[in-house]
Amino acid sequence: MATIEDVARNAGVSISTVSYALSGKRSISETTKRRVLDAAAELGYAPRASAKALAANRSDIIAVTAPLHPDTDPTAHMAFAMEVTISARGRDFDTLLLVQDDALAGMKRSAASALADGTIVLDVAAHDARAELARTIDHPVVFIGVPDDTEGLACVDLDFEFAIRTSIDELVANGHRHIALIGHHPSTLEREANYPLRIEREFKRYMTELGLTPVVAHPTTDHDATSAVSEIFRQQPGTTGIVVSTANQVAMNLTAALNAEGLSVPADVSVIAAGMTPAMSRTPLPFDALPLDPALTCPVAVDILVDLIQGVAPAQEVTLVPPVYQSRGTVAPASAPTPA
């Protein structure tokens, strides 16, 4: 392997000239620059990462921690890991993957040994041990997801409130006034970060603000929408609009559950999915959606992390990214004006 010394000798210049010619950190005359670049190319020179990291005190690596416990959908988290990796490369960083039980220990380890310059935290839980850790170590960390206590943390998440409001607005604009929300299965609320709560809260608040009745139903299992659908129509028989923000499995059979009630989408009921994570697979949710797209949040998180690494403090603790409306034809005008 060629070293910088080989390049220097070959180009007839000093080592520091080579370093500067390649990094561009100080001006070098065109002629010597050419000589250096040619010599480097000829020798197939690439700076040794470890030497560079030691001298510069920077590894140009960011760590990504994803616990991947049994009850979360690994495909979703890996989609984020992928997207972080792609964004990181755009900023000239490589990505170290820390999974499973190594998510916490690995974060400690990679920070303590300066293996990584910073860490992106995925699959954030309400009370996340990595939040505590992030506060105690001198190491930039950005959370994708918002834990209960964000004190001193940098977090990026979808603007779920915006997603909810936009969903309602869209339904209202189409003449719907009897609108219901299918939320998460109750057990999700305990472990997961606080977004399910934020969603329900905003749904109730905004519906009320609009003078509409907020109907909320929760599925009784984590894979079936039937119970939530009947609950909705028990509470509000004339429902014509549904905002769904729940487990993917539940949403996937929502259309079937509605059909079973003799209702079709969108002729009888309009449906919008808000703040749901599209699986990585090529079968996205079959609804109009304001999805939590990793391609939206990850670049933002990486940008903030890189700023942090470079000593730039983030503007705020929590950065919310607005979702983009995706139309798939499941919203139609309300057929008849429904009395309030």
Add this chain to the structure above:
Amino acid sequence: MATIEDVARNAGVSISTVSYALSGKRSISETTKRRVLDAAAELGYAPRASAKALAANRSDIIAVTAPLHPDTDPTAHMAFAMEVTISARGRDFDTLLLVQDDALAGMKRSAASALADGTIVLDVAAHDARAELARTIDHPVVFIGVPDDTEGLACVDLDFEFAIRTSIDELVANGHRHIALIGHHPSTLEREANYPLRIEREFKRYMTELGLTPVVAHPTTDHDATSAVSEIFRQQPGTTGIVVSTANQVAMNLTAALNAEGLSVPADVSVIAAGMTPAMSRTPLPFDALPLDPALTCPVAVDILVDLIQGVAPAQEVTLVPPVYQSRGTVAPASAPTPA
């Protein structure tokens, strides 16, 4: 950050003693060892990864390249990346993720800069640029999947031939003699590594060896089993056993396609999935299966790579890992003895 010098001073020993006490690479008296360990613990000392890597000429990082082009299922490849990461940690290596177009360039880069000590290649294509690259660089590489030309390469894959034979054996043991294979969509054969070919070849060979007629059908789309099913019964009306090894989407609606023909599983037809990759999601294929489980191949690949990194004599070119039979009740005895 505490350095080795701090620990040495604190323990009242030399730097080299600290290094050896922590690495165990030479015998240290119990008492000094204790002093060193205590001092290290007290200072929260962790060796700086870059310094260690520079001095030892080893980063303890392995790279994982997964191209993730549009026509492959990313969930599957990310499942492998995860499993590689877990296996690597078991051998005290961290994992660098290289995705998308960076899969080839990144492999070059991480090898040239000694960022990683070795590379695991995922999603191997028949003619894979990374195979050429692996031969030209002085850097250990292990492929998970088998490209056309394995000359000088180390590859790990499922023993698809074994999977096929075992599937047939299982069906035959249950009295089935009219057995068909649903293979991959023709277009898959071009891009993908050679396993679809190996599967069909072995199916034909082994069926013939057993004196049975090998019936093979290919789906005409990459998401529907209907065409393959009708093709099978056109060729062999009395088919009672199906070995399926095709795109997951196709397999997922195989039961429905059979039902549409008035056939139920396993009453009328027994089904075994051979060499298919279960998605990471919690909805596995609903068939008896001999799956390509990442948890089977990845540890083997990592072991080989680590051996290669440590200079152990290179392994055989292709290592085949036998799948494990998973019963899900889709194989039943043939109801009536079917004449050959």
Add this chain to the structure above:
DNA sequence: TTGAAAGCGTTACCAT
């Protein structure tokens, strides 16, 4: 059983 010191290959400071 332990210590001293020579690298490892960069970066970046101090000169010129």
Add this chain to the structure above:
DNA sequence: ATGGTAACGCTTTCAA
């Protein structure tokens, strides 16, 4: 605009 060189923090050889 360029060069010399200390420093980064470790591993490992050579000595004792």
